[in-house]
Amino acid sequence: MESVRVMPRPVAAVCAVVVLALLVVPLLDSRYLIDLFTEIMIYALFALSLNVLIGYSGNVSFGHAAYFAIGGYTCAILLTTYEWGFAPAFAAAVIASALAAGLVAWFCVRLTDIYFAMLTLAFAMVVWGVAFKWRSVTGGDDGFVGVSVPAMLDSRIGFYYFTLAATGLSAAVLWLICHSAFGRCLVAVRENRIRAGFVGINTRLMRWWAFVVAGTFAGVAGAIFGMFHRGMYIESAFWTESATVLIMTLLGGIYSFFGPAIGAATLFVLERLTNEYTEYWPIVLGMILVGILLFLPDGLAGLARKLASYRSRGG
Amino acid sequence: MESLVRFAREELGNPGLATLLDQPSFAFIQVLNSVSQGMNLFIIASGLSLIFGVLRVINFAHGAFYMFGAYILYSVAESYELGFWTGVVAAAAGLAAMSIVIERGLFRFIYDKEHLMQLLLTFAVVLILTDLAKMIWGTDQYSVSYPDGFGGAVDLGLTRYPTYRLLLIVVGPVILVGLMLFTARTRWGRLTRAATQDREMLGALGVNVPMIYTGVFILGSALAGIGGALAAPFNSPTPGMDATIIVDCFVIVIVGGLGSIVGSFIGALIYGFVFNFGSVIVPNWQDVFPFLILLVVLLWRPWGLFGRPEGEGA
Numbered sequence: 001m002e003s004v005r006v007m008p009r010p011v012a013a014v015c016a017v018v019v020l021a022l023l024v025v026p027l028l029d030s031r032y033l034i035d036l037f038t039e040i041m042i043y044a045l046f047a048l049s050l051n052v053l054i055g056y057s058g059n060v061s062f063g064h065a066a067y068f069a070i071g072g073y074t075c076a077i078l079l080t081t082y083e084w085g086f087a088p089a090f091a092a093a094v095i096a097s098a099l100a101a102g103l104v105a106w107f108c109v110r111l112t113d114i115y116f117a118m119l120t121l122a123f124a125m126v127v128w129g130v131a132f133k134w135r136s137v138t139g140g141d142d143g144f145v146g147v148s149v150p151a152m153l154d155s156r157i158g159f160y161y162f163t164l165a166a167t168g169l170s171a172a173v174l175w176l177i178c179h180s181a182f183g184r185c186l187v188a189v190r191e192n193r194i195r196a197g198f199v200g201i202n203t204r205l206m207r208w209w210a211f212v213v214a215g216t217f218a219g220v221a222g223a224i225f226g227m228f229h230r231g232m233y234i235e236s237a238f239w240t241e242s243a244t245v246l247i248m249t250l251l252g253g254i255y256s257f258f259g260p261a262i263g264a265a266t267l268f269v270l271e272r273l274t275n276e277y278t279e280y281w282p283i284v285l286g287m288i289l290v291g292i293l294l295f296l297p298d299g300l301a302g303l304a305r306k307l308a309s310y311r312s313r314g315g
Numbered sequence: 316m317e318s319l320v321r322f323a324r325e326e327l328g329n330p331g332l333a334t335l336l337d338q339p340s341f342a343f344i345q346v347l348n349s350v351s352q353g354m355n356l357f358i359i360a361s362g363l364s365l366i367f368g369v370l371r372v373i374n375f376a377h378g379a380f381y382m383f384g385a386y387i388l389y390s391v392a393e394s395y396e397l398g399f400w401t402g403v404v405a406a407a408a409g410l411a412a413m414s415i416v417i418e419r420g421l422f423r424f425i426y427d428k429e430h431l432m433q434l435l436l437t438f439a440v441v442l443i444l445t446d447l448a449k450m451i452w453g454t455d456q457y458s459v460s461y462p463d464g465f466g467g468a469v470d471l472g473l474t475r476y477p478t479y480r481l482l483l484i485v486v487g488p489v490i491l492v493g494l495m496l497f498t499a500r501t502r503w504g505r506l507t508r509a510a511t512q513d514r515e516m517l518g519a520l521g522v523n524v525p526m527i528y529t530g531v532f533i534l535g536s537a538l539a540g541i542g543g544a545l546a547a548p549f550n551s552p553t554p555g556m557d558a559t560i561i562v563d564c565f566v567i568v569i570v571g572g573l574g575s576i577v578g579s580f581i582g583a584l585i586y587g588f589v590f591n592f593g594s595v596i597v598p599n600w601q602d603v604f605p606f607l608i609l610l611v612v613l614l615w616r617p618w619g620l621f622g623r624p625e626g627e628g629a
Contacts, residue, residue, distance in 0.1 A: 054431070060430070060431045060434070062434070107610070107613075107614055110614065110617075111613065111617050113430055114373060114430050115569075115613060115617045115618075117430070117434070118565060118569055118609075118613065119609075119610070119613045119614075121562070121565065122566070122606045122609040122610050122613065123606075123610065125562055125603075125606045126603055126606045126607065126610070129600070129602050129603035129606065130603070132602065133599050133600055133602065133603070238558070239558070239562060240558060243435075243438050246435065247435065247438075250431075250435060280446045280449070280450065282442040282443075282445060282446045283442060283443050283446035283447070285439075285442050286439040286440065286441070286442030286443035286446070287439070287443065289435060289436070289438065289439035289442065290421065290436065290439045290443075293425065293428075293432050293435060293436050293439065294424055294425075297428075297432065
């Protein structure tokens with residue numbers, strides 16, 4: 001069967017259950033839950049996209065928020081200021097993110113490790129600077145507010161199903177990309193760049209493509225985010241946002257495809273819960289992060305795997 | 316010159332550039348602003364660079380250390396009225412104490428881990444420290460007055476200039492020379508340099524390497540505290556000041572070359588000039604220029620102006 005070859009059966013089963021569960025969420029008729037899950041799906045896609053770069057190709061980007069913001073701002077501005085239709089605006093936003101990622105990646109793949117991270121950070125801060133200072137177009141630090149969302153996405157439930165479809169489809173495409181020959185090449189590059197080069201892989205080109213794929217899907221997430229919040233704010237491009245999505249990815253586990261999505265959901269729910277008791281969410285997040293780094297280096301997905309293997313050995 | 320000024324004003328439509336060319340005193344003030352801002356940044360960035368040189372950790376929490384320095388100065392100098400200079404000493408001492416806890420309690424465990432892990436651990440420290448600062452000092456913006464005798468301005472012939480900013484222009488080079496003498500002439504400095512070269516060999520020779528790590532971390536963090544304290548009179552302590560300063564410091568240490576003290580000095584000067592002249596010539600976009608410089612340097616010499624290339628390239 002085709003589907004068995006593409007995805008191992010247990011993973012496919014879990015995916016089906018998750019999708020089914022997400023499909024029925026609106027039936028619970030809770031605005032809170034619908035909004036919560038919409039946002040979780042957006043961040044899950046954002047984190048999944050970053051993991052193509054980090055988990056699969058081994059390049060730590062510290063400026064991934066830039067492509068999220070470019071997608072978000074482009075979509076919001078085209079819809080509102082230029083009154084484009086939904087489809088062209090959304091497509092243009094994704095293309096803009098892909099082009100920006102392609103341009104930045106062209107420079108960044110020349111460097112590795114810490115210098116790569118710093119260069120992505122520098123480019124992201126330029127994007128942030130443009131969003132901040134190009135007030136006439138982006139609204140500067142007041143944010144770009146009052147995004148005119150197309151009528152069909154105006155209802156809460158409609159938007160929820162749109163988000164589910166868009167993120168689900170994107171995740172599926174990302175899965176196919178990561179499990180293709182290209183994905184295997186990325187892993188080879190991550191494990192040993194020099195040897196990968198010796199066997200004939202164009203490592204720079206592979207890393208460039210990984211960067212473009214990551215940026216493109218971050219743009220998808222950003223475009224949905226902007227429409228969901230009816231606005232884009234410069235905080236979305238600031239380096240702290242890049243750090244947040246990096247934490248989500250790491251919390252879930254970078255050596256697993258769905259890990260980052262789990263990380264995003266966990267972190268997001270934790271943030272909501274913490275905020276009900278205290279305004280000091282960052283300190284909680286900081287402690288969670290210390291805990292992961294010192295005790296759970298492979299993230300939640302790694303922990304689950306370890307538990308599973310422990311149980312199968314015991315039983 | 317006349318025609319240049321007219322060219323700038325009329326053809327380029329750039330009044331800022333025209334004033335720079337037209338009025339020597341205005342240009343002179345910009346130079347002094349650039350140097351004094353650069354020197355303040357140098358004090359902070361040199362600590363970051365020093366720590367990276369030995370510990371090989373890029374410390375995101377350095378900005379938070381700077382913020383704590385500014386807050387501690389405010390509390391000591393303004394709330395308890397113990398005087399400005401006591402505040403500076405207290406900021407250095409406070410940061411030294413904090414850094415011992417952080418280095419021994421956290422950083423020690425990740426020296427052999429990947430860079431990603433290290434970056435994120437330092438980011439965790441940022442999250443914890445910024446919230447702690449919020450718990451202790453709230454979200455107000457505090458104003459700090461200039462130390463006695465440094466509130467006025469000095470006549471420099473071309474123009475009058477604030478005494479306090481001139482003080483910074485003097486303090487920066489003093490710290491540069493101090494750090495250079497320390498690394499070149501003292502036993503501790505020599506051990507520090509040896510630790511950057513080969514920590515295992517140094518340990519095998521019977522040197523207490525973990526102690527050197529702690530010592531360097533204390534020194535670097537104290538420099539951030541001093542930088543924050545000295546910045547407090549013109550950069551009112553407020554939440555969020557850590558997030559902006561840390562990226563400025565990254566720009567400086569990478570432009571100058573990670574681990575190089577002279578590099579940080581030159582990097583800080585470049586930053587000061589680019590920022591100040593940038594804000595006159597292309598107003599509003601000064602925040603972006605330093606990053607453009609960083610882009611150019613990273614692409615041209617990723618190891619920085621005064622750094623050394625390490626390992627193989629991409």
